[in-house]
Amino acid sequence: MTETFRDPQGGGSLIVAWQAKAKTVLVVGGGTVAAGRVFNALDADANVTVVAPKLCAELQHRVSKAQITWHERAFEDADVDAADMVLTALSDVQESRRIAQLCRHKRIPVNAADINELCDFWFMSTHRDHSVQIAVSTNSRAPRLANRIRRQVAAGLPRGMGLAVEQIGRLRRRIREADPEPASSRRRMAWLAQLCDYWPIEQLAALDSDNIDSLLDAYVRQDDPTAVSLGARAGEHSGGRLVLVGAGVGDPELLTVRAQRALREADLVLADKLIPEPVLRTIACEIYTARKFPGAANEAQDELNRRGLDALARGKTVVRLKQGDPFVYGRGAEEVLFFRQHGHEAEIIPGLSSAVAGPGLCGVPLTHRGVADQVLVLSGADRNGGLPLVPPFLATRTLVVLMAIARLAQVVELLATTGHPPDLPVAIVERAGCADQRTVRGTIATIVDVVERVGHNAPGLIVVGHTVNVLSDAAIQDRYLDSSMLGLHSVE
Numbered sequence: 024m025t026e027t028f029r030d031p032q033g034g035g036s037l038i039v040a041w042q043a044k045a046k047t048v049l050v051v052g053g054g055t056v057a058a059g060r061v062f063n064a065l066d067a068d069a070n071v072t073v074v075a076p077k078l079c080a081e082l083q084h085r086v087s088k089a090q091i092t093w094h095e096r097a098f099e100d101a102d103v104d105a106a107d108m109v110l111t112a113l114s115d116v117q118e119s120r121r122i123a124q125l126c127r128h129k130r131i132p133v134n135a136a137d138i139n140e141l142c143d144f145w146f147m148s149t150h151r152d153h154s155v156q157i158a159v160s161t162n163s164r165a166p167r168l169a170n171r172i173r174r175q176v177a178a179g180l181p182r183g184m185g186l187a188v189e190q191i192g193r194l195r196r197r198i199r200e201a202d203p204e205p206a207s208s209r210r211r212m213a214w215l216a217q218l219c220d221y222w223p224i225e226q227l228a229a230l231d232s233d234n235i236d237s238l239l240d241a242y243v244r245q246d247d248p249t250a251v252s253l254g255a256r257a258g259e260h261s262g263g264r265l266v267l268v269g270a271g272v273g274d275p276e277l278l279t280v281r282a283q284r285a286l287r288e289a290d291l292v293l294a295d296k297l298i299p300e301p302v303l304r305t306i307a308c309e310i311y312t313a314r315k316f317p318g319a320a321n322e323a324q325d326e327l328n329r330r331g332l333d334a335l336a337r338g339k340t341v342v343r344l345k346q347g348d349p350f351v352y353g354r355g356a357e358e359v360l361f362f363r364q365h366g367h368e369a370e371i372i373p374g375l376s377s378a379v380a381g382p383g384l385c386g387v388p389l390t391h392r393g394v395a396d397q398v399l400v401l402s403g404a405d406r407n408g409g410l411p412l413v414p415p416f417l418a419t420r421t422l423v424v425l426m427a428i429a430r431l432a433q434v435v436e437l438l439a440t441t442g443h444p445p446d447l448p449v450a451i452v453e454r455a456g457c458a459d460q461r462t463v464r465g466t467i468a469t470i471v472d473v474v475e476r477v478g479h480n481a482p483g484l485i486v487v488g489h490t491v492n493v494l495s496d497a498a499i500q501d502r503y504l505d506s507s508m509l510g511l512h513s514v515e
């Protein structure tokens with residue numbers, strides 16, 4: 024039988040991982056390109072010598088940290104004699120060419136930045152995570168595209184890939200120490216291959232010293248590595264799963280797909296008081312709602328935290344459901360930190376924030392070409408209950424003020440004193456995303472009276488700026504918009 028072998032395609036580079044440890048890399052040039060080359064070489068444990076009359080800030084820093092040797096002068100031909108590799112990064116192309124040719128003559132591998140035809144090798148676009156290095160080459164055809172390919176490849180890697188490699192490396196060393204015979208090499212490799220091929224990366228990444236000991240015991244007994252039980256297997260939360268979910272503004276259809284899935288998988292949902300009924304109705308499991316009445320907010324939060332910890336300790340899936348987006352005036356990060364201190368890392372599922380989606384649902388754009396190109400989101404009260412700091416008026420800025428309706432008069436007065444003109448449009452966006460959402464429009468001069476007249480249905484927020492009326496113009500509404508759908512009914 025004739026065997027068929029692959030035909031080489033040709034035209035590629037020989038891709039190898041050069042062991043630069045303790046070898047001397049000479050970098051000619053002191054600018055930022057040279058600094059990049061120096062970093063690459065140091066990252067591979069090379070001894071780096073730089074020849075340049077002057078150094079950029081990064082290279083000065085490296086000299087001060089004794090990471091590199093610096094010859095403060097122009098290049099001299101004898102410099103290459105002690106080098107295992109030469110990298111030039113000079114603006115003087117002629118000199119760069121000359122150095123590259125000198126290296127060629129002496130058979131020292133050389134890379135001259137931006138002179139492809141004189142390079143023995145090129146730098147690739149690389150990704151590094153512990154011992155994992157991924158390099159992409161387009162053989163200098165499209166280096167920018169190489170970056171994009173590298174980003175895409177890196178983004179597709181499971182989390183913890185680098186750590187997983189470290190852990191497998193540890194285990195491999197331990198197994199070799201325990202079973203050092205060359206004759207065992209095939210057995211060692213086959214056993215580890217099973218682990219590398221079949222275990223989830225996340226579990227490999229989370230192996231701790233005890234797990235490594237158990238796996239070593241399993242190897243010694245020659246147990247099937249795919250069937251090894253590590254008690255609560257590494258990577259699995261022995262104490263349940265915690266998910267911090269943004270509930271969006273009120274309409275269950277505006278929950279993200281991921282949020283809906285988390286709610287379906289939950290054993291317990293710890294909900295904010297503000298979560299609207301229609302969202303709560305989509306939840307099948309037990310719901311505990313924080314009773315955060317004024318003056319008792321801390322006790323309510325403690326109770327919520329306690330219930331969360333209890334359920335997590337029983338291995339349950341706990342969803343902490345917060346209104347809007349948890350990290351926009353939602354104190355979400357405080358809860359992440361609290362649970363982290365107790366050994367539980369939260370998964371984060373963002374939600375539509377009322378600050379952005381609220382005005383949008385009510386037909387109030389936050390930016391509009393030629394009208395506003397900035398948005399500032401504020402809370403109506405600072406940490407101590409005082410009024411917020413408001414910057415001086417800027418006609419092209421839209422302000423969105425949350426938690427401020429109860430002190431609307433004071434907020435408006437503050438705006439007036441910071442130069443916001445009396446005729447500047449103001450909208451109160453109420454219960455956005457709920458069936459009874461409403462937009463109340465006025466100006467700095469009139470809005471307090473308008474709200475007094477028509478009342479207010481919480482929750483609501485204030486939008487201030489010229490974008491407020493961009494879509495409220497009757498002609499535009501009639502022509503393009505179904506105002507009943509967009510909640511554009513104005514009360515004025």
Ligand SMILES: C[S@@+](CC[C@H](N)C(=O)[O-])C[C@H]1O[C@@H](n2cnc3c(N)ncnc32)[C@H](O)[C@@H]1O
Nearest residue numbers: 347348351353376377425426454455482483484
């Ligand atoms: C404590 S903050 C929480 C904000 C929330 N994390 C978010 O991203 O939407 C509560 C404030 O959000 C605003 N808000 C929340 N839901 C709203 C809604 N459906 N319509 C209008 N404003 C809302 C109100 O200003 C309310 O006082």
